[in-house]
Amino acid sequence: MRWGELAALRPRDIDIERRRIQITRSASKRNNTFDLVTPKTWELRSVAVPTSVMTLLVPVVEAARSPSALLWSRPGDGSPLRPPTTTNWFVKAVYRLAQPEKGEDGEYVRDEDDKLVSTTDFPVISAHQLRHTAASLMIRSGAHIKTVQRQLGHKSAAMTLDNYGHLYDDDLDEVASRMDAAITGQTENPSTNPVEIQFDDPRQLDQENEKCP
Known part of the structure; x- marks a missing residue:
């Protein structure tokens, strides 16, 4: 999540049971204030949250004064949290x-x-x-x-x-191992082997090869 998305969260955006956070708005700086705006289309999303993280969020959500209030805010004026600085x-x-x-x-x-x-x-x-x-x-x-x-x-x-x-890049060895396991598995289990298609006319095979992307 981006800081602006984090700062704009409300309790209603947290689905504890499904372990999801709905990103529907963001805190955007304008001059010396922060406005709550709608993110770009591709930024609207549902974020999966590990159980260990959601466990930490539960008491914060339960302590919120309202489902539509900011999940966390500045102590002074209740506005969205500012991005961290060196003195933050x-x-x-x-x-x-x-x-x-x-x-x-x-x-x-x-x-x-x-x-x-x-x-x-x-x-x-x-x-x-x-x-x-x-x-x-x-x-x-x-x-x-x-x-x-x-x-x-x-x-x-x-x-x-x-x-x-x-x-x-570090996954290449694992990918090769998985491919090898898949090939070995097909060899040991004939039911999963590819089906060989027979062509009466060799030209049909050439035509099929030309269709391959």
Whole structure:
């Protein structure tokens, strides 16, 4: 989910039993305010939620004052949550858990990719990177590229492949193993073998081959 989609959620958008979140609107910044707008057509979607995550959402949903109220909002004015900044509660929570390394000068140490270095098992991660993490977990779990596209709200599968196609490269060995298992299974079970079509005229075979995409 995008931050704007997250900030616009209401209890009514959460289906606890089916473990789904309906994305029907988004919080969009305009000048110094945030307006609730309708997302683009391809961004309207139903997002599947792991049970472990939904368990954390249940008390938040149940504590909401109204099904149509914001699921979470700014304490001061009740408006949608703003995207995290370096002084935001989200960043402070990440730093508390990751405890980024500091140099002798008291400044945070950065690696060759200009990223902060965690001194614990918890990564120094941004809110937007959590979206990438979700995509990676879906791919690692074997989700089809079209499924990942729909979950992320991308306009096309090509966009999803451009961003995450490299994560599928590691699946090549597994794909080969599955193909081998399928071939072996067909050999051992004749009932699943392809049906051989007989042609009286060899020219018929040529015509059929020309139809293949």
